[in-house]
Amino acid sequence: xxxxxxxxxxxxxxxxxxxxxxxxxxxxxxxxxxxxxxxxxxxxxxxxxxxxxxxxxxxxxxxxxxxxxxxxxxxxxxxxxxxxxxxxxxxxxxxxxxxxxxxxxxxxxxxxxxxxxxxxxxxxxxxxxxxxxxxxxxxxxxxxxxxxxxxxxxxxxxxxxxxxxxxxxxxxxxxxxxxxxxxxxxxxxxxxxxxxxxxxxxxxxxxxxxxxxxxxxxxxxxxxxxxxxxxxxxxxxxxxxxxxxxxxxxxxxxxxxxxxxxxxxxxxxxxxxxxxxxxxxxxxxxxxxxxxxxxxxxxxxxxxxxxxxxxxxxxxxxxxxxxxxxxxxxxxxxxxxxxxxxxxxxxxxxxxxxxxxxxxxxxxxxxxxxxxxxxxxxxxxxxxxxxxxxxxxxxxxxxxxxxxxxxxxxxxxxxxxxxxxxxxxxxxxxxxxxxxxxxxxxxxxxxxxxxxxxxxxxxxxxxxxxxxxxxxxxxxxxxxxxxxxxxxxxxxxxxxxxxxxxxxxxxxxxxxxxxxxxxxxxxxxxxxxxxxxxxxxxxxxxxxxxxxxxxxxxxxxxxxxxxxxxxxxxxxxxxxxxxxx
Ligand code: ADP
Ligand code: TPW
Ligand code: MG
Numbered sequence: 103x104x105x106x107x108x109x110x111x112x113x114x115x116x117x118x119x120x121x122x123x124x125x126x127x128x129x130x131x132x133x134x135x136x137x138x139x140x141x142x143x144x145x146x147x148x149x150x151x152x153x154x155x156x157x158x159x160x161x162x163x164x165x166x167x168x169x170x171x172x173x174x175x176x177x178x179x180x181x182x183x184x185x186x187x188x189x190x191x192x193x194x195x196x197x198x199x200x201x202x203x204x205x206x207x208x209x210x211x212x213x214x215x216x217x218x219x220x221x222x223x224x225x226x227x228x229x230x231x232x233x234x235x236x237x238x239x240x241x242x243x244x245x246x247x248x249x250x251x252x253x254x255x256x257x258x259x260x261x262x263x264x265x266x267x268x269x270x271x272x273x274x275x276x277x278x279x280x281x282x283x284x285x286x287x288x289x290x291x292x293x294x295x296x297x298x299x300x301x302x303x304x305x306x307x308x309x310x311x312x313x314x315x316x317x318x319x320x321x322x323x324x325x326x327x328x329x330x331x332x333x334x335x336x337x338x339x340x341x342x343x344x345x346x347x348x349x350x351x352x353x354x355x356x357x358x359x360x361x362x363x364x365x366x367x368x369x370x371x372x373x374x375x376x377x378x379x380x381x382x383x384x385x386x387x388x389x390x391x392x393x394x395x396x397x398x399x400x401x402x403x404x405x406x407x408x409x410x411x412x413x414x415x416x417x418x419x420x421x422x423x424x425x426x427x428x429x430x431x432x433x434x435x436x437x438x439x440x441x442x443x444x445x446x447x448x449x450x451x452x453x454x455x456x457x458x459x460x461x462x463x464x465x466x467x468x469x470x471x472x473x474x475x476x477x478x479x480x481x482x483x484x485x486x487x488x489x490x491x492x493x494x495x496x497x498x499x500x501x502x503x504x505x506x507x508x509x510x511x512x513x514x515x516x517x518x519x520x521x522x523x524x525x526x527x528x529x530x531x532x533x534x535x536x537x538x539x540x541x542x543x544x545x546x547x548x549x550x551x552x553x554x555x556x557x558x559x560x561x562x563x564x565x566x567x568x569x570x571x572x573x574x575x576x577x578x579x580x581x582x583x584x585x586x587x588x589x590x591x592x593x594x595x596x597x598x599x600x601x602x603x604x605x606x607x608x609x610x611x612x613x614x615x616x617x618x619x620x621x622x623x624x625x626x627x628x629x630x631x632x633x634x635x636x637x638x639x640x641x642x643x644x645x646x647x648x649x650x651x652x653x654x655x656x657x658x659x660x661x662x663x664x665x666x667x668x669x670x671x672x673x674x675x676x677x678x679x680x681x682x683x
Contacts, residue, residue: 122291123291123296125285125286125287125288126151126152127159128258130155131296132261133156134161135301136301136305138185138186139161140162140553140554141162142549142550143163143165143166143188143190144167144172144190144199146192146196147219147283148193148283166546166574168573169191169200169203172200173189173199174546174547175546175553176188176189176203176207176215176216177210177214184274184339184341186266187212187213187214188215190218192218193218193219193220193221193235194235197216197241203216208276209538210536210537211274211339212339213275213277215266215279216278217279219281219282220239221233221234221236242280243278245278246278247268247269247275248278250279251279258298259300266302267302267305270306271307272309274306309438309442311438312437315434317450318434319417320447322415322417323390327462328462329458330357331355331357332360333360333363334392335362336392336393338362338366338530339393339530342440342441343529345445345448347366348448349444349447350371350373353451354455354458356373356375356382356463358374358383360399362532363394375470376522378473381465386409386414387415392419395420395428396428397537404430415434417433417435419444420437481523484637488634488635488637488658489664490660490664493588493590494562495523495637496644497524497560498524500644500645500648501525501526501527505528507648508551508560509526509559509561510533510559511524511561512542513562513564513566514566514596515564515590515666516590517535518669518670518671520562521534541566544561544571545572546574548574548578549577549581552583552584559583563588565592565593565618565620566614568587568589578629582653584652586653586654587656590658591618591620592661593618594614596665598662599613617659619657621655621657623655628653629654630652630653631656631657633657634657
């Protein structure tokens, strides 16, 4: 290798050997060879030229205002495409800004690669105070699925290949790729460079379930009196849409979609038990989990919301063997990729499958209809100022009319209520705060979704949630993306009505500037701003935005008293019971 490899100082020597390449070009060539076309990042030392050259070589390089948002765009690109999304950052602070998104991607099982430039190893390791000095590899390691560093240009091909395979194979997740500044200007013979690149073959190999696991699961399912299917975002990610739909319909079993699995089957599907969720969880006897973990979002599979102790038996499909028995016993684990597992279940069900007992179906249907009637009444209330339901009723209709639009959603009340109110009709159209309930995914997800799919994006944002990534509306305007942001402005976090109990002049910790006009921010960058105080105004503004495809921000004025603390998860919010005299 030493013969092929040159550093910058030996460029002259290398030139005598014919056509040359360098670290910059090898990184770009390695990504392109593997079908990666988009990079999300923030430029600066040492990766400014990498972004510039990548753009020059025909990649789409989207520059953000903050790395966390670039990272979130890359993560959601990974979820939507099953290809790792690429985030590119500068050393130390830029890397750290991107790291939150990498950790979040890993937590959510989204494949992404954070590629970060880093400072000189010799100086970093001796802690001699380099520009943006930091041992980035060590810091990234516990927060992602795998972390690699490339020191020689000739190893870039293999490094990128390892990163891609690690991100998408098995349980998908975030990968860190550390590229020290010196690597980029290392020069080597172009032909040897080409030969060093690796096109990853079968990056996410199918993982077939054992026939005995399928038989065990079907046995359990066949004898169930009150079966239930839960679809999680792993099922949405798997892109096995048709087989999943066939499995649900052939089995006749009611199903519940987790938040980002909404639309895998339309929420209006007769078998959806979404509107009878509590009862379905509590009263079911056999539960089939498809790409959904029994974490806090499902109350760990036990406790009050799951009914009597011992009343449940679980079948779980997951690609990660360690997920089985994570919280409760799994009676029938099926380890494999969802596409292969669901196909095997379908095959094992044979030509006919007994319908679940009618009393179970009827009980859920009765509850569902009663709940839908209640919700309908709330949505139709033409309140002024608008409350969450009135405003969400408008957006619900708009998504029904435009089912191919992508809905991005974050906030507390704005999130929890939108999840229940807005029906989804197509797979992978609802993108939200995911496993961590993290604020700040909004504009990054909106940009990533618009860039990857070309579809219109409707981002429904709490006013606090929006603030975490709000500066990216400049990015949305700069790339002229079809994104309509609706800020649910209730003057604060949860509500805008809290008071400072000390009587001091600072406002309460959850309260923002009263009656702020977020729409003016969009106008500052040449986008369209609108203020909506009634359902009619809101509808008109969103329809205009979706029709035009122009970057738009609508400030939706919501009653500051309408929300509740922590939205639907107030039970997780510890509150002091001590009264100070
Ligand atoms: P939700 O939040 O919607 O309940 P989770 O993120 O908790 O979903 O669960 C997703 C699960 O899906 C993870 O355990 C992950 O290992 C699994 N998963 C992701 N992709 C696949 C796949 N292609 N095949 C099987 N399991 C998958
Ligand atoms: C990275 C804590 C959860 S929800 C929320 C915060 C700050 C904002 C709720 O206010 P919003 O919604 O968006 O105005 P609404 O409709 O109820 O008024 N930091 C991070 N993640 C989380 N989850 C928080 C803080 C939080
Ligand atoms: Mg708010």
